[in-house]
Amino acid sequence: MNVKSTTFPLVNPLSKPILYSYWRSSCSWRVRIALNLKEIPYDIKPISLIKSGGEQHCNEYREVNPMEQVPALQIDGHTLIESVAIMHYLEETRPQRPLLPQDVHKRAKVREIVEIICSGIQPLQNLIVLIHVGEEKKKEWAQHWITRGFRAVEKALSTSAGKYCVGDEISMADCCLVPQVFNARRFHVDLRPYPIILRIDRELEANPAFRAAHPSNQPDCPPELPNK
């Protein structure tokens, strides 16, 4: 499918899934990991959150995602938005390589960690909020909310973690944790008080599904980026 700006809202149910993504967006990153883990082929349609005041605000893209943010996933003839909802959809339609444990209490624990990150941390430090907070205060603001959330994540992990966030199987919680650790580093959060978070992040660094989803491996990552 040839995606032009004027054909944004058209979704062909037989097409390869298209992920509207921005290389550094942690919410896009979560979905990239989930797609990779489940080995679902997809094309990336980059949406720059920077260029021209943010391509996510253009009229055509607003039809794709009325929240004017990434990601959005066109799949099975539908356009899905919101990263956790998308991961659940993938889990329910593509059960291979599960992102949720079978045990109902472990599932609750996965969703708890997901929600601490996706409702308790990321929304408070995303680009659109930091623009509103202002250049001068944004670093301190982001550090404050990430630190508060990571204290709770570390505490949750102290009883749930095995090799990964919940036991020894990779789950949605891991898909959310790794991008959030990246953001924490961007804002120079002191991560030493969170040894379990750091250990899991290191463990997942070499995983091919996580590696391929990393911002530095995205088609829209600027070539001049250091440490690429």
Place this chain on the structure above:
Amino acid sequence: MNVKSTTFPLVNPLSKPILYSYWRSSCSWRVRIALNLKEIPYDIKPISLIKSGGEQHCNEYREVNPMEQVPALQIDGHTLIESVAIMHYLEETRPQRPLLPQDVHKRAKVREIVEIICSGIQPLQNLIVLIHVGEEKKKEWAQHWITRGFRAVEKALSTSAGKYCVGDEISMADCCLVPQVFNARRFHVDLRPYPIILRIDRELEANPAFRAAHPSNQPDCPPELPNK
């Protein structure tokens, strides 16, 4: 079970579920609605977010919920936190009166609306963030994020709503929408541009499960509250 401050972390699997709740907390309210819809008997343990600088910050409660916020639900011998994770747990262990549709695309739509509200709106206007924003700016700040989110919710509802948020069955999306509309009114958001949101909110106003969960019907609602 007699809950004293020193026995906070003890959970008896045979006890009636205990919900740590604050009357005006929209996240507690979501869970109260879900419990009522599923007709699960529960006791309320009020946690005042105001008294003594916030009871959610005391050492005992931090053991219950390391995010130091409500709700937390003690049920089946476990302590669960994070409202959407709790609703999913209730759905998976008490399938009566489902909170998610059978159809996988409708489930995605429910979770999309849930996430717009629970990640895109509520975290940005909750008490702890508004304290950080400051008295002078907090009303404008809350209005800004609620308005942005409600535009997206209204757009989502334009294709999904029947009598309720997704079709004609009450779902998790409705459990999240009603408390968010209440918050919007508290911050004097102009709701006229959102006729579908307003219609669904009115529809649910008289529902006994929603009525019983309303802040004005909570044991910790101050008796002097107007419009009780």
